[in-house]
Amino acid sequence: MGLRAILHLCLHAAVPALLAWLFWRERFGRAWLLLLLGWVIDLDHLLADPVYAPDRCSIGFHPLHTAPAIVLYGGLVVPRRTRLFGIGLLVHVALDAIDCAWMRCMSS
Structure with a gap:
């Protein structure tokens, strides 16, 4: 795995983590977890060949x-109830x- 992939x-x-600390510090752990759930959209990678x-x-x-x-x-x-999850998905995207x-710049 290359440096770009590791950094990504x-x-x-x-x-x-930074967003949770900056904006939801009093409930950092819960906020970070809900933001991290944005990773769930990578399940669609399982439909690709190769997966990665x-x-x-x-x-x-x-x-x-x-x-x-x-x-x-x-x-x-x-909706307030899904806000952190939605933000996590948008941050992921x-x-x-x-x-x-970055890939386009490196290939040029």
């Missing part, structure tokens, strides 16, 4: 990483999009 995975844990391809952009390729799904994640931010941009 670390950011998927670190960014939710380090040079493949997830956005637009995997079903749970498409525009209609992302709109639904935005909708989850509205944003980090994946940054990874895609």
Whole structure:
């Protein structure tokens, strides 16, 4: 696994931790856990062959990483009960999009 992939995975844990600490410090553990649940959308990688391809952009390729799904994640931010989970999903997608941009820059 390359440096980019390792950094990408670390950011998927670190960014939710930072957000939980900054905005929901009094309930950090619960907030971080709900934000980390955004990783659940990577289950769609199991539909791909190969399951993990380090040079493949997830956005637009995997079903749970498409525009209609992302709109639904935005909708989850509205109700208070699902807000942290929705934010976690959107953070996950944003980090994946940054990874895609990084891949494009590295291949140019």
